[in-house]
Amino acid sequence: MNDRLPWRLFGVVYAHAHPKAPNTSIIRNKSGLPLPTELLGEPASGYLTGPEEQERRQDRIKSVCLSCHGGGWVEGHFKRLNNTIRTTNEMTLTATKILLEAWEKGAAKGIGQGESIFDETIERKWVRQWLFYSNSTRLASAMGGADYGVFANGRWYLSENIAEMMEWLEFKEKDVR
Ligand code: HEC
Secondary structure (H helix, E strand, O other): OHHHOOEEOOOOOOOEEOEOOOOHHHOOOOOOOOOOEOOOOOEOHHHEOOHHHHHHHHHHHHHHHHOOOOHHHHHHHHHHHHHHHHHHHHHHHHHHHHHHHHHHOOOOOOHHHOOOOOOOHHHHHHHHHHHHHHHHHHHHHHOOOOOHHHHOOOHHHHHHHHHHHHHHHHHHHHHHO
16 A cells, blocks of 8 residues: 555654655654654655655556546545645644744743653643644545544644644743743
8 A cells, every 4th residue: 555655644743755664663853853754844854755756656546546536536636635734734833833932931841851742731732733633634635524624633623722722822921920
């Protein structure tokens, strides 16, 4: 299956090109973390397949769909999916920037303080953004499930969670002052 998939939809933290090797434990991003992207989304390209290979894979999966579906339908499907990949990555980036601001302002303790990045409220919400909501939205889009992409841990939750993260930070800042 892998040689027909241009994108790894279940991102850690962002959706990205599939790793070159099946052993993903060797992956390190520029910051030394075992992640295939930087916290701000830049892919750890050395470990991932490049744009040419992605295009080859995209064509292979399209040729499978084309044996039953018409050309316009197939093009439209992947255009929508690629748009979902872009917008969900952007929603994850927005959440990440709020988290970085919380660390910077001392409202939460993260990488800079040598603390866990998964144990505080705002960090758990950040994890929700990509592990639950962005991933679910992308799965729904890949499967043509338009309603699921909104209601089943989808876009509704992506935007609600950002509002909650921002408000948490505002309240917490008032606390710190
Ligand atoms: C063996 C034939 C076949 C292949 C290959 C195939 N499909 Fe389908 N697909 C169908 C049939 C049959 C339906 C149901 C059409 C209906 O209910 O009117 C369908 C429906 C769908 C639907 C639901 C459409 C809707 O309006 O709800 C999606 C999404 C879909 N296919 C995606 C794909 C994708 C993506 C691929 C390629 C990875 C693919 N299909 C390959 C036969 C196929």
